Amino acid sequence: MAKKEARLVRGGLQKVRTGIAGLDEVTNGGLPKGRPTLVCGGAGSGKTLLGMEFLVRGATQYNEPGVFVSFEESAEELTKNVVSLGFDLSRLIASKRLLVDYVHIERSEIEETGEYDLEGLFIRLNNAIDSIGAKRVVLDTIESLFAGLPNPSILRAELRRLFRWLKKKGMTAIITGERGDNALTRHGLEEYVSDCVILLDHRVANQISTRRLRIVKYRGSTHGTNEFPFLIDERGLAVMPITSLGLKHIVTHERISTGIPRLDTMLGGKGYFRGSSILVSGTAGTGKTSVAAHFVDAACRRGERCIFFAFEESPSQIVRNMRSIGIDLGQWVEKGLLQFHADRPTVYGLEAHLASMHKSIDLFKPKVVIVDPVTNLSSVATEADVKGMLTRLLDEMKFNRITMLFTTLTAAADSLESTAVGMSSLADTWLLLRDIEIGGERNRGLYILKSRGMAHSNQIREFLLTDKGVDLIDVYVGPSGVLTGSARISQEAQERDVESIREQEIARRRLNVETKRKALEAQVASLRAQFEAEELELKKLTEQEKMRQNGVSKLRKKMADMRKGDSNSERRKR
Amino acid sequence: MKRKAAAGPRRNAKPKEDIWELRLYVAGQTPKSLVAFANLKKICEEHLKGKYHIEVLDLLKNPQLAKGDQILAIPTLVRKLPQPLKKIIGDLSNTMRVLVGLDLRPKM
Numbered sequence A: 001m002a003k004k005e006a007r008l009v010r011g012g013l014q015k016v017r018t019g020i021a022g023l024d025e026v027t028n029g030g031l032p033k034g035r036p037t038l039v040c041g042g043a044g045s046g047k048t049l050l051g052m053e054f055l056v057r058g059a060t061q062y063n064e065p066g067v068f069v070s071f072e073e074s075a076e077e078l079t080k081n082v083v084s085l086g087f088d089l090s091r092l093i094a095s096k097r098l099l100v101d102y103v104h105i106e107r108s109e110i111e112e113t114g115e116y117d118l119e120g121l122f123i124r125l126n127n128a129i130d131s132i133g134a135k136r137v138v139l140d141t142i143e144s145l146f147a148g149l150p151n152p153s154i155l156r157a158e159l160r161r162l163f164r165w166l167k168k169k170g171m172t173a174i175i176t177g178e179r180g181d182n183a184l185t186r187h188g189l190e191e192y193v194s195d196c197v198i199l200l201d202h203r204v205a206n207q208i209s210t211r212r213l214r215i216v217k218y219r220g221s222t223h224g225t226n227e228f229p230f231l232i233d234e235r236g237l238a239v240m241p242i243t244s245l246g247l248k249h250i251v252t253h254e255r256i257s258t259g260i261p262r263l264d265t266m267l268g269g270k271g272y273f274r275g276s277s278i279l280v281s282g283t284a285g286t287g288k289t290s291v292a293a294h295f296v297d298a299a300c301r302r303g304e305r306c307i308f309f310a311f312e313e314s315p316s317q318i319v320r321n322m323r324s325i326g327i328d329l330g331q332w333v334e335k336g337l338l339q340f341h342a343d344r345p346t347v348y349g350l351e352a353h354l355a356s357m358h359k360s361i362d363l364f365k366p367k368v369v370i371v372d373p374v375t376n377l378s379s380v381a382t383e384a385d386v387k388g389m390l391t392r393l394l395d396e397m398k399f400n401r402i403t404m405l406f407t408t409l410t411a412a413a414d415s416l417e418s419t420a421v422g423m424s425s426l427a428d429t430w431l432l433l434r435d436i437e438i439g440g441e442r443n444r445g446l447y448i449l450k451s452r453g454m455a456h457s458n459q460i461r462e463f464l465l466t467d468k469g470v471d472l473i474d475v476y477v478g479p480s481g482v483l484t485g486s487a488r489i490s491q492e493a494q495e496r497d498v499e500s501i502r503e504q505e506i507a508r509r510r511l512n513v514e515t516k517r518k519a520l521e522a523q524v525a526s527l528r529a530q531f532e533a534e535e536l537e538l539k540k541l542t543e544q545e546k547m548r549q550n551g552v553s554k555l556r557k558k559m560a561d562m563r564k565g566d567s568n569s570e571r572r573k574r
Numbered sequence B: 001m002k003r004k005a006a007a008g009p010r011r012n013a014k015p016k017e018d019i020w021e022l023r024l025y026v027a028g029q030t031p032k033s034l035v036a037f038a039n040l041k042k043i044c045e046e047h048l049k050g051k052y053h054i055e056v057l058d059l060l061k062n063p064q065l066a067k068g069d070q071i072l073a074i075p076t077l078v079r080k081l082p083q084p085l086k087k088i089i090g091d092l093s094n095t096m097r098v099l100v101g102l103d104l105r106p107k108m
Helices: A004-009 A047-061 A075-083 A091-096 A119-132 A144-148 A152-167 A260-266 A290-302 A315-323 A331-335 A350-364 A372-381 A383-398 A485-563 A567-573 B002-005 B032-047 B095-101
Strands: A036-043 A064-071 A096-103 A110-112 A134-140 A170-177 A196-207 A208-218 A227-233 A235-241 A275-280 A307-309 A338-342 A368-371 A401-408 A429-438 A439-450 A461-466 A470-476 A476-478 A481-484 B020-026 B052-060 B076-081 B086-089
Touching: A036 A047, A036 A152, A036 A290, A036 A383, A047 A064, A047 A075, A047 A134, A047 A170, A047 A196, A047 A235, A064 A075, A064 A383, A075 A091, A075 A096, A075 A481, A091 A096, A091 A461, A110 B095, A119 A152, A144 A152, A152 A170, A208 A350, A227 A350, A227 A372, A227 A383, A275 A290, A275 A383, A290 A307, A290 A315, A290 A331, A290 A401, A290 A429, A290 A470, A307 A315, A307 A350, A315 A331, A315 A338, A331 A338, A331 A401, A350 A461, A368 B095, A372 A383, A372 A401, A372 B095, A383 A401, A429 A481, A476 A485, A481 A485, B020 B032, B032 B052, B032 B095, B086 B095
Parallel strands: A036 A170, A036 A196, A064 A096, A064 A134, A110 B086, A134 A170, A275 A401, A275 A429, A307 A338, A307 A368, A368 A401, B020 B052
Antiparallel strands: A196 A208, A208 A227, A227 A235, A429 A439, A439 A461, A461 A470, A476 A481, B020 B076, B076 B086
């Protein structure tokens, strides 16, 4: 990509990829093709290794054979030295993809007796290049000629001729040079090799050494101008440009549980995004590791692999401590799902830490990575360095969709959000754990400071460490403010008291009314009974009356019949 | 011991040890190499008459030879015998230094 871009823009300068991790990004595509590049640095800064890796990568990855002209070490020594970087020189030499020429000059054997030139070296080099069809050349360290041969003025002229000749032959070359006192190289090689100059540095700060690389100049090309830390490990050199992978990763919408149900709820009900970075910050003893342990536990339950980088506690200590809150991490270790890597930050420099982290991640291929706590690393480097390293690590993880949770310790004196500011921009989700001091006790509170790309709760939750794990409960928010801990409990109790008194009152009244109702009903019933009795009596009376009247009319008729009265018959006649 | 024998060529030592094996490395027939060869011939005739052997090696014809004797500079004169190995670079125009270099004259 970068190579093509550079070609398009520059329209001429072609570059050759070195194959060295990160270096091609820093140089926007590699070293200038067909030109010599000067690599300078002090003793032990990695010049030879850089040169050798350039050739090995060229031979193995880009099908460009190379010649290594060593002025300091024999081929056997070199072969042995780079075995530790995983390079098998003898195989490459046997297959004619690499040629190591050891040029040895012993000052005591040599007497200068007049004019000379370095045609012998030219012929040797030419022969070596032609015999394997080399495209790459490394001269390491040509400056030792100055020690071996008299008459520097001839030597200078010859070196100038040599570099011109290399250019003419179209060799992409690396020339190494020892760092001088006031110049880039002791003998001013930069005068001759001026297309590209790379400076390597090995600096010790606070007793910890860090290797750095800087492109001093690169004619006709843009390049990174910063100092980039680099490291040398068993896979060779690795430059760590902060923007190596850049912000090009593709994200997923997949969500994974935090291991704390209530926290999932706070994070829109689903938890973190997979492949995101989670920052847990807080002062000492606020439960950062516990939050991390929950996440690990949840991931292992899903059958995902985790790596836990601990810079504070030993693995067994973490396992023991987490058991006390009901999380058994030991079982996951036994099942091979969880790996602990515990180191004191001071055992080696930042670069080596990064290297070992990279290596373990590469080998174990985890889905979840924990770094606890990241701030401890700043004891071996500046905060800016740690941030740079984290950025690099995060880029790599996001690229591989690994979810990373890192904790930072905030010093009690600092503002809660201060230390983490450097890191906070790296984090997608930021959980802040804090102490809340009320009523003479400290309680833990948790809230989500930010969580990119999801709706999340804006409330403080009280954070409880129980023997069944972390529990998040609502804090009391009422007229007297935010209450936690026993203050919350007493407030709640108080409220409960008030509540129960009110309930009793209601019950009492209800009973009252009930009794009244019952009394009333009884009254109604008796009245009704009375009324019914009266009604019955009335009915009886009415019937008696009817019967009586019946009896009377019958009697009258009888009497009339007996009197033979005609009034009735007369009346009938009429 | 050898040094003494070498330094005093007129004394009769064992003939085998007295044979000087010299190699002159050149790269083509350049003026410098011609001068060097002429100078060498002259010095040998003067100091090692009859007990030297000069081999002229042209690296343009045999480039692989440069590796064996670790030749960088041209012209280079290598004293193979007597031991120890000595290398003299340049066109051998500085006779004094050639003699010192070949141990024909002790260093002052």
